[in-house]
Structure formats: C-alpha cells, structure tokens
Amino acid sequence: MWVYETQGVIPDIVTIGKPMGNGHPIAGVITTREIAEKYRLNRPEYFNTYGGNPVSMAVGLAVLDVIKNEGLIQHARTTGDMFIQELRLLKERHSCIGDVRGFGLFLGIEFVKCRDSREPDESTAVSVKKEMYRNRIIVSTEGRYNNIVKIKPPMSFDQDNVAHFIKQFDRAISLITGQLNDKLD
Numbered sequence: 001m002w003v004y005e006t007q008g009v010i011p012d013i014v015t016i017g018k019p020m021g022n023g024h025p026i027a028g029v030i031t032t033r034e035i036a037e038k039y040r041l042n043r044p045e046y047f048n049t050y051g052g053n054p055v056s057m058a059v060g061l062a063v064l065d066v067i068k069n070e071g072l073i074q075h076a077r078t079t080g081d082m083f084i085q086e087l088r089l090l091k092e093r094h095s096c097i098g099d100v101r102g103f104g105l106f107l108g109i110e111f112v113k114c115r116d117s118r119e120p121d122e123s124t125a126v127s128v129k130k131e132m133y134r135n136r137i138i139v140s141t142e143g144r145y146n147n148i149v150k151i152k153p154p155m156s157f158d159q160d161n162v163a164h165f166i167k168q169f170d171r172a173i174s175l176i177t178g179q180l181n182d183k184l185d
Contacts, residue, residue, distance in 0.1 A: 003103055022066075024059040072155045076104040082159055083107060083151075086166045094173050096124050107151040108142070120145035124176055131172035137165060 004011055014030040067073060084100060087109060091097040098112030111125040112118050125147045132139050142150045153161065173179075 003106075006103060020063060021056065021059045022063050024056060026053075026056040026060050028060070073104075075158075076155060079157060079159060079162060080104040080107065083162045083165075086162060087169075090166065090170055090173070093170070094177065094179075096121060096173065096177055102151075105151075105153050105155070105157055109149045109151070110143070111147045111149065120147035122146045124173075125149050127176045128169070128172045131175060132168060135168045135172070137168055 002014070004014070012031060012035060015027070016030070017027040020026050020028055080103065083105070084102060084107060087097075087100040087107065091100055095115060096111050096113075097109055098115055098118055099108075099110040101108050101110075111121040111128070113121045120143075122141070122145055125141045129139050129141050129149055140150045142148045151165075153165075
C-alpha cells in the first residue's frame, strides 16, 4: 500500500493526509512504538482543534474498509502495470519521451529534447499538458525542470480509461511535435 515498501526501507515516521479521508479533512502519523513512547513521556505541548474528531476517525476507518473490501490496492497495481506498459509503447513511437516511471496509478512521463543528452524539454511537456486540458483530461507538470507530466487518476480509473488516456496522449504529443497536422477534437 505504501511506495516506501518497494524501496527496501522502513521509515521512522510516515505522515498521511488528504487521501486518507477521501476528501474529508483528516491526517495521520504512523510511527514506531518506541518513538511514540518517547513523545508521550516528554509530553511536548501540542494542541489541535480537530485532533481525535470521532467523525473524521469514522471516515478514515470507512476509507480503509473500502480499500480492503473492494481490492483497490490490487486494482491500482493491475491497472497501473497496464498503464505503464502502454506508456512505454508510446515512448517507442515518440522520441521526446525520455522515460516512463511510476508505481500503481502514480505515474510520470519525462519529456526530453534528446534521449542521448537527456536535456529536459519543458516546452513540450507543458504544451502536451495544455492539449490534454483542452481534451478534458487533467495532468500536471512537475520536476526540477517542469518536464515531467504527472498522472494521478482516481482509484476508479480502469482499463477503458487507460485506453482513452493513451489515445488522447498520443494524439496530443503528435500534434505538439508536428506529427499530426490537424487540431485535436
């Protein structure tokens, strides 16, 4: 469920927020018993207006139940694997894509001017993002050079949505790079 689990590390503290409540204001801290005990014994002054709100706690538990009962972790893994595979096929067709990476449904497509030099291509990334917006698909650009198109679809995103996204993303890249001469619908 956590990306750090794929990295071979065990963090001392994990903070979580917005997704934990599926839109309801809630946040959490996960830590070791040892760290929690030190915090309890030192009793630093801490106050939070909403700390321990029973409605928020119920919402958090309900979200965890849905994740478990509807198999959303496996769904994200399966759909994400298909998504990455399709994006890598696009990379073979478009030399401006330098890399495709991610895990589950949290993906990034890096745009470069030249694959050999890996020179970032902010202009193409931003133009593709704007073209996707025009087609009612929301993506963002991120990274030090603003050349990575980030995709974070909702958990309900399925294989049909992947196919639609890939078609529109392919057309947007083709339009921006001059491989498509007509305006996208």
